[in-house]
Amino acid sequence: MKILTLNFLTCARKACKATNAAFPLHPRDAELEIVETDLNPLFIRNILPRIEWDALREICVELGLPTLPDAAPEPAALFAEPIVPADTMQDADEGAEKQPTQLLQDLHRLLLETTIATGKLVCGNCGHEYAVKEGIANFLLPSHLV
Amino acid sequence: MSRPEDTLPPDLFYNDSESRKYTTSSRIQHIQTQMTHRALELLSLRHPSLILDVGCGSGLSGEILSSSAPTTPSGPHTWVGLDISASMLAVALEKEVEGDLFLADAGQGVPFRPGTFDAAISISAVQWLCNAESSEESPAGRLGRFFNGLYASLRRGGRAVCQFYPKNEEQKRMVSNAAVRAGFGAGLLEDDPGTKSAKTYLVLTVGGGELDGDITGVVKGMEGVDVVDGRRRAKDKAKRGEERKGSKAWIMRKKEQMEKKGKVVKASSKYTGRRRKIAF
Numbered sequence A: 001m002k003i004l005t006l007n008f009l010t011c012a013r014k015a016c017k018a019t020n021a022a023f024p025l026h027p028r029d030a031e032l033e034i035v036e037t038d039l040n041p042l043f044i045r046n047i048l049p050r051i052e053w054d055a056l057r058e059i060c061v062e063l064g065l066p067t068l069p070d071a072a073p074e075p076a077a078l079f080a081e082p083i084v085p086a087d088t089m090q091d092a093d094e095g096a097e098k099q100p101t102q103l104l105q106d107l108h109r110l111l112l113e114t115t116i117a118t119g120k121l122v123c124g125n126c127g128h129e130y131a132v133k134e135g136i137a138n139f140l141l142p143s144h145l146v
Numbered sequence B: 001m002s003r004p005e006d007t008l009p010p011d012l013f014y015n016d017s018e019s020r021k022y023t024t025s026s027r028i029q030h031i032q033t034q035m036t037h038r039a040l041e042l043l044s045l046r047h048p049s050l051i052l053d054v055g056c057g058s059g060l061s062g063e064i065l066s067s068s069a070p071t072t073p074s075g076p077h078t079w080v081g082l083d084i085s086a087s088m089l090a091v092a093l094e095k096e097v098e099g100d101l102f103l104a105d106a107g108q109g110v111p112f113r114p115g116t117f118d119a120a121i122s123i124s125a126v127q128w129l130c131n132a133e134s135s136e137e138s139p140a141g142r143l144g145r146f147f148n149g150l151y152a153s154l155r156r157g158g159r160a161v162c163q164f165y166p167k168n169e170e171q172k173r174m175v176s177n178a179a180v181r182a183g184f185g186a187g188l189l190e191d192d193p194g195t196k197s198a199k200t201y202l203v204l205t206v207g208g209g210e211l212d213g214d215i216t217g218v219v220k221g222m223e224g225v226d227v228v229d230g231r232r233r234a235k236d237k238a239k240r241g242e243e244r245k246g247s248k249a250w251i252m253r254k255k256e257q258m259e260k261k262g263k264v265v266k267a268s269s270k271y272t273g274r275r276r277k278i279a280f
C-alpha cells in the first residue's frame, strides 16, 4: 500500500467515521518496500492540495522516514521554469514544457513509490487492527463492527 | 446461464479456479475492456486522477486506468481497488497491477476520508450488493452504506460510473434509488438495450466543483439515457403535504384535472370532501 493511499484511508467502522482519531491509521510492525513507478507530474500536481500534510508528517515520523517540512509545499514549487536554450526559441511550444523539480521527485518517491508491504494499520479511536499482507490491506469487518 | 450472484456470495463464488477462469477468458476480458473504456468516456476526466475501482477483481479495469496509452483519456491514472474475493486479488497481485488493493466489502461502506477520489468506476459488481448473506443484513442496507460511503469519498464535482447487471427492473430501480438517496445526481444509460449483450450503466454525479454536477450535463444528448430524479419526485410529494387520498385538497385537485380534460364535474361547496355521516 502506497503512503499516498494511507493519507486517505480511515477506519471502516461507522462509529469511528465522525471522529478525528480515526485518521490517519497508524502503521505498526510495518515493513516498507520501494516499488518503482513512472513519474506522473500532472497527477502529483492534481493530488497535492488534497494531501493532509500534518497526517503525512506524523506517518513519516512513525515509519522512521525523513522528517518533512512543517508546511505543505506550494504547487508552484513542483515545476521549474522551462529551460529554453536561445537557439531553439522557434520550438517554443515544445520547450515550454515545465521541468519537474527535485521536490516533485521527492514527493513521487514518498507518496507513490514507498509502500507498506506487511504490517498492521491501527485505528486511533477504536484500536481495531487492519492487517496488511503482500501490500493488500484486509478491511473486511466482522458483522457486529459494521 | 444462471446468475452467479444467485448461487453464492462473491467471496465464495470466485474461488481460485473461478478467478483464473474469469481472468483468462478472452471473451470476458474483451467485454470488460470495452465496458471500462465506455465508463472512462462517461467520466470525462480532465487530468491524471485518483480513481476508486469498486469490485476491482483481478485488475482488468485497473490495467486500463494505469495505462499511458492514448486510449486512456487524461491518463495514466492512479487507482485504489476494493474486492471481496481474496482469490481475485491474488490474481491481481500476480499480475503486479499498479493500483493499491483492498480486501473489502463495499456493502460495509467505503473507508476513505471525504473528498478523496476524483472519480469511481465499478464494472459488473454492484449487483452483488443486492444479496444479503445473513439475517443482520438487508440489500437496502448494503446498497445504502455503499452509496453513502461512495458519495462522501468523492470530490465535489466528481463522478462515478457503475456498470452492472440488474436481475430485473425492480433491482435496477432499487440500485438507482439508493444512489439518489445518498445525494447523487443519477442517470441510467443502456447500451444495446433489449439484446443479449445489453449493458446498464449508472452514471452518478456529485454536485458542486468545477465540473457540471448536474446529471443532465453528462447524459444530455446521449441516446437511451433515463435521468433518475428521485429528489424531484420526493419534493413534489412534500409539496402536496398532507393531501391524503379523499381529503378536500385531493378532491379539489382531481376535480380540476377532470375539468381540464373537459369533463363535467359537480360544483364545489363547503361540504366538498366532508365525511358524510352514515344514516341508518
Ligand SMILES: [Zn+2]
Binding pocket: A011, A012, A013, A016, A022, A123, A124, A125, A126, A127, A128
Ligand atoms: Zn476505528
